[in-house]
Amino acid sequence: MAVNYTPEEVQKAREVIRNEGIKMRYKVAGKEYVDRALKAANNDFARSMQEYVSEACWGSIWTRPGLELKTRSLLNLAMLCALNRSAELATHCKGALTNGASEVEIREVILQAACYCGMPAGMEGFRVTGKAIEEWKKEQEAKGTGVEEHTDIGLDQRLKDDE
Structure with missing residues (x-):
């Protein structure tokens, strides 16, 4: 059964996952390293990759149970x-x-x-x-x-x- 979410609900969910991803990045790679990577993404083009990394890799994969x-x-x-x-x-x-x-x-x-x-x-x-x-x-x-x-x-x- 497909569920329809509002664009605002989807955006909020992505923000939660991204924030959890940043917390996990801090835990594993260290705050200094992560902050440096985030700061280096000083334009929309580069920032989108950092958001994706935090969201897809760290927020969606690294926070999963199982491993x-x-x-x-x-x-x-x-x-x-x-x-x-x-x-x-x-x-x-x-x-x-x-x-x-x-x-x-x-x-x-x-x-x-x-x-x-x-x-x-x-x-x-x-x-x-x-x-x-x-x-x-x-x-x-x-x-x-x-x-x-x-x-x-x-x-x-x-x-x-x-x-």
């Missing part, structure tokens, strides 16, 4: 390594660490990707993630948070934290 944040992060590492998307791979590597992935898990994901996607992608993946891990450790030390293992929490707990 923990760490699992989503590890999947992204494999895909970004396979696609040779180095800048995004570095960002998502830091996000994976924030989401509780260990260096061993990241290493194994990149090895797996190398096996199935080719050694050139794997070599680049190791170079990028190795550097990103070291940068992340320095960032954590600068914040005084250390580099101890993080643990992922389920969606129910994440929702409680927002209350």
Whole structure:
């Protein structure tokens, strides 16, 4: 049964999903990184991509139940390594660490990707993630948070934290 929504209702729903997406982006990639990306989108053309990323990827996918944040992060590492998307791979590597992935898990994901996607992608993946891990450790030390293992929490707990 099709339901007819008013344009205002659709716009409100998109705003809610986009805002949830921005909150999730902050949680995974960090407020500084996200704010920099949003600020760089200083015209309607660029802004539409940032809105789409917040809405479609982070709001609609990352907030879904079914996979923990760490699992989503590890999947992204494999895909970004396979696609040779180095800048995004570095960002998502830091996000994976924030989401509780260990260096061993990241290493194994990149090895797996190398096996199935080719050694050139794997070599680049190791170079990028190795550097990103070291940068992340320095960032954590600068914040005084250390580099101890993080643990992922389920969606129910994440929702409680927002209350």
